[in-house]
Amino acid sequence: MAVIRTRDLPFRLALTLPLAGLSGYFLLLFGSQYLFFSAAAFLRQLALPEIQAAIILSLTSATCSALLAVVIAVPCAYLLARHEFQGKRLLDTFLDLPVVLTPIALGTLILMAWNNPAGRLLESVGISLPFTVAGVIAAQFTVVSAIALRLLKATFEQVDPRCEQVARTLGCTAAGSFRLVTLPLAGRGIMAAFILTWARAVGEFGATVMVAGTVRGDTATLPSSIYMAMSVADLPRAVTLISLLLLISLAVLFAVRLALGRRS
Amino acid sequence: MIRIRGLTAHRGKFLLGPVDLDLDDGGYLIVLGPSGAGKTVLLEVCLGLESPSGGEVAMNGVDMTDLPPERRRIAYLPQDLALFPHLSVRDNILFGARLQRQDPDAIRDRLRELVALLDLDGILDRPSIRTLSGGEKQRVALARALLPSPRVLFLDEPFSALDATIKRQLQIKLRQINREMGVTILHVTHDQEEAFLLGERIAVMIAGKLHQIGHRDDIYYRPASIAVARFLQNQNIFEMQVEDGGDNGTLHLAGPISLTTGSRSGIRVGDRVAAVIRSEEVVIIRPNRPIGNELRQNLFDGRIVDILGLGGNHILTVEISDGVRLNAELPNCAFRDLGYAVGDPIRIALRSRSLWILPWPREMP
Numbered sequence: 001m002a003v004i005r006t007r008d009l010p011f012r013l014a015l016t017l018p019l020a021g022l023s024g025y026f027l028l029l030f031g032s033q034y035l036f037f038s039a040a041a042f043l044r045q046l047a048l049p050e051i052q053a054a055i056i057l058s059l060t061s062a063t064c065s066a067l068l069a070v071v072i073a074v075p076c077a078y079l080l081a082r083h084e085f086q087g088k089r090l091l092d093t094f095l096d097l098p099v100v101l102t103p104i105a106l107g108t109l110i111l112m113a114w115n116n117p118a119g120r121l122l123e124s125v126g127i128s129l130p131f132t133v134a135g136v137i138a139a140q141f142t143v144v145s146a147i148a149l150r151l152l153k154a155t156f157e158q159v160d161p162r163c164e165q166v167a168r169t170l171g172c173t174a175a176g177s178f179r180l181v182t183l184p185l186a187g188r189g190i191m192a193a194f195i196l197t198w199a200r201a202v203g204e205f206g207a208t209v210m211v212a213g214t215v216r217g218d219t220a221t222l223p224s225s226i227y228m229a230m231s232v233a234d235l236p237r238a239v240t241l242i243s244l245l246l247l248i249s250l251a252v253l254f255a256v257r258l259a260l261g262r263r264s
Numbered sequence: 265m266i267r268i269r270g271l272t273a274h275r276g277k278f279l280l281g282p283v284d285l286d287l288d289d290g291g292y293l294i295v296l297g298p299s300g301a302g303k304t305v306l307l308e309v310c311l312g313l314e315s316p317s318g319g320e321v322a323m324n325g326v327d328m329t330d331l332p333p334e335r336r337r338i339a340y341l342p343q344d345l346a347l348f349p350h351l352s353v354r355d356n357i358l359f360g361a362r363l364q365r366q367d368p369d370a371i372r373d374r375l376r377e378l379v380a381l382l383d384l385d386g387i388l389d390r391p392s393i394r395t396l397s398g399g400e401k402q403r404v405a406l407a408r409a410l411l412p413s414p415r416v417l418f419l420d421e422p423f424s425a426l427d428a429t430i431k432r433q434l435q436i437k438l439r440q441i442n443r444e445m446g447v448t449i450l451h452v453t454h455d456q457e458e459a460f461l462l463g464e465r466i467a468v469m470i471a472g473k474l475h476q477i478g479h480r481d482d483i484y485y486r487p488a489s490i491a492v493a494r495f496l497q498n499q500n501i502f503e504m505q506v507e508d509g510g511d512n513g514t515l516h517l518a519g520p521i522s523l524t525t526g527s528r529s530g531i532r533v534g535d536r537v538a539a540v541i542r543s544e545e546v547v548i549i550r551p552n553r554p555i556g557n558e559l560r561q562n563l564f565d566g567r568i569v570d571i572l573g574l575g576g577n578h579i580l581t582v583e584i585s586d587g588v589r590l591n592a593e594l595p596n597c598a599f600r601d602l603g604y605a606v607g608d609p610i611r612i613a614l615r616s617r618s619l620w621i622l623p624w625p626r627e628m629p
Contacts, residue, residue: 081508162346165313168333169340170360170412176334180363 032244036239045240050217053223055244058222061133062201064225065140069148069201071193077152078182098146107210110135115198135212136219140201148197155189190233193257199252203245265289265448266310266416271319271601273302273309280305280472282319287416287552292442292539294463295452296483298495302472303452304343307418310338310450321343323416324452339414339447343421344406358414371411377408380436386389399430406434410441417441419451423458435461456497459483470490485545490538493622496542498579503624507523520588523617524561536624543579545618546592548602549611559613568608582610 016206045051071125080092098106113119114129117167122128167177183190188214205223227239268288274278280302280618287293295303308314310321312333320329339360346629348356357378361371379385382403387396398406402422419438423431435480439462442449453459457545459466460480476488487493500572504519509527517523523539531537547559555563566584578599580592594602599607604610 077622091366112521117517158347162344163348164306165333166342166346166408167359168335168339169311169338170408171334171337171363173332173334176363180359181348185348198410258519260540 015263028207033239033242035170036235037243038236041236042240042243045237046066050220050238051237053217054220054222054241055227057136057220058202059248061136061140061221062198062204065137065144065161065201066148066194066198068137068141069145069197070152070214071188073145073152073193077101077149078156078178080149081153081156095146095149098142103139103143103204103208104205104210107207110138110207129211131213131215131219133212133219136208136221138208139211140204143204143207144201145199148193151193152186152190155186155193158189159185172224191242191259195252195256195259199249202252213227244263265291265324266450267322267325268310269320269322271306271309272317273305273314273319274306274317275302275314277303278305278472280309281474283474285467285474285477287448289415290446290448292439292441292449292462292464294459294466295450295469296456296463296466297452297469298469299453299454301454301456301469303469303544305377305419306469307340307420307450307452311338311340311418311559337412337414338418339409339412339417341409341417341419343424345401345407347393347401347408349393351393353393353396354388355609356393356404356409357384357388357407357411359408362410366412369426374411374413375407378410381440382407396576398426399434400433402426402430403437406437406441410445410447410485414447416448416450419449419453421450421453421455424453424455438462468495471497483617485542487540487622490540490622490625493538493540493620498591498593500541500543500546502539502588504539506531506533506537510532514616517621521564521585523614523619523620525616528621531621533624536625538622540620541590541614541618541623543591543593544577545615546590547615548580548592548594548598549613550602551611555613558615558617559614562614562619563611564613565609565611568604568610569608571604571606580604580610582612584612 012235054257067248076095114123119129127134129138163181163185164177167181168174170178203223204221205227208219208221209224209227212219214220214228216225216228220228222241226238226241226245229235266285268283268285268287271281271283271285284478285293285295293304297303304395305314308318312328313333316329320327322328323336348359351359357375358371359373377420379388384403386409387400387404390396393401393404406422422438423434426434435458438449438451440448457536459481463480465478466480466483468475468483470491475492478482483492484496487496487499490501493499502519502521502523504517504523507516507518508605509515515525515527515529515531517525517537517539520537524541547562549555549559564582564584566582567588568580570581571583572579577593577595581589582592583589590612
């Protein structure tokens with residue numbers, strides 16, 4: 001066992017006490033709902049079609065938006081990580097904006113953009129966002145794509161460009177070295193980026209509500225259903241939904257830890 | 265085989281070149297220079313990994329300046345090796361040959377040949393490269409580069425991270441690869457010992473410019489400029505002035521000391537010159553021994569002010585007149601015989617044929 005010198009004790013306490021305090025606070029937070037929790041109510045709520053619809057919509061829309069975000073962010077992030085060009089820093093900052101902007105503002109901007117000619121054109125071919133599932137996915141995508149970009153850029157920056165160069169000298173085209181060297185080396189990072197993006201999309205509320213509203217059994221997701229439940233003081237329903245969200249988040253974060261842990 | 269003409273490249277404020285260089289078929293060319301001289305940039309531009317700002321690179325008469333790296337077929341061993349961490353040792357080695365869709369039988373034969381040459385037997389079936397030692401990684405990277413039977417191999421400081429014994433073993437392997445497999449090699453390094461061991465021809469690069477290209481003895485004994493002489497270890501450099509041309513085609517030089525040397529073309533009376541002599545060319549005259557004619561000209565009595573032991577050799581710093589010091593290098597056996605210590609008097613001679621005279625550049629203080 002490590003010997004703790006008395007001289008180091010104040011510093012050790014300065015590190016330990018905040019950690020203990022924060023963990024205790026979170027435990028209190030997550031545990032407090034169990035005063036209102038009953039297994040019977042939980043199961044009864046789970047059996048309701050609108051709750052099931054909210055669960056299914058949350059999982060499917062988050063999967064769609066996270067997939068879309070990662071698929072689009074991979075080439076963007078690779079380009080930003082590997083190439084220098086004029087105005088790159090400005091573009092990089094610009095692409096960070098959705099991370100900083102509150103989701104409610106982003107949702108509002110989506111609705112406004114839908115009113116311009118491009119939006120009306122999409123509307124005319126049958127793609128509608130307001131109060132639709134497509135709107136849920138669009139709102140989630142808008143919020144999480146910039147996060148996916150950040151995570152993936154960091155991932156590609158960790159892949160040694162020298163490996164790609166050697167692959168080129170061994171006969172790979174630029175696309176070939178990306179496929180055979182970069183993607184496999186970035187694989188775990190891409191997986192982790194997808195999971196974190198997905199987790200953020202599952203919890204998305206502000207932009208989703210602004211664009212798609214919260215129509216029971218239709219566009220209501222888990223987070224918007226929690227809001228609706230609390231607005232009518234339906235505690236059993238709120239507790240069920242929060243517990244579900246907690247369980248999903250726990251599983252996801254644990255999966256990320258496992259994925260990244262295996263890397264080292 | 266490879267012809268480089270007027271090649272220039274920019275990296276931020278750094279400018280490489282213009283570089284003119286020829287790499288003959290089957291040759292072993294060393295580009296020697298200090299860190300930051302632009303050696304890696306030169307390789308990257310020739311490999312097609314970086315774009316040049318001007319000039320051209322041709323192979324066998326065909327301009328390949330605009331060719332992508334995969335079509336140049338030049339094998340590359342970078343300083344950090346860049347083995348593929350997601351592949352097994354065998355898959356690393358086979359990467360290029362598989363990609364180029366070479367004949368499986370030929371690949372197998374070549375693999376067997378390389379396994380024997382590079383002692384890869386015990387490590388070929390390792391599932392990951394992470395468990396390999398530094399020397400093993402080096403050999404795997406070399407095998408990966410050589411398996412597709414390239415005609416040219418570029419090496420970038422390949423042994424800088426290895427201990428001396430493994431380094432020497434691999435240097436000898438490289439010579440074998442060049443001589444027995446007929447692979448043409450361009451090898452950049454800052455290691456002078458490695459350069460003189462391996463390079464038949466050496467090109468000295470300093471601050472982005474090639475200062476001298478020539479046979480290793482030319483570089484070693486007859487540096488083309490003071491910059492080259494200063495970069496090469498163990499050079500004594502004196503700033504002198506040509507006083508007069510003596511009899512029998514000799515020159516008398518005056519400066520911190522007086523020297524007599526053979527005449528050099530292009531050097532005239534009144535010129536400012538540098539007299540250069542390698543430390544191992546400084547002759548130590550044993551006390552009470554007759555002095556041959558050759559050694560009588562530039563004879564100096566001095567005092568030892570410092571002694572540096574280098575393992576096999578010793579370097580004596582000798583003060584031969586007020587503030588004028590030079591280094592003399594001698595093998596350990598001679599050093600032990602002479603029994604010198606700091607403060608001892610010593611007599612040295614600078615043979616005329618060991619002195620190399622260079623014009624002193626105008627811009628140099």
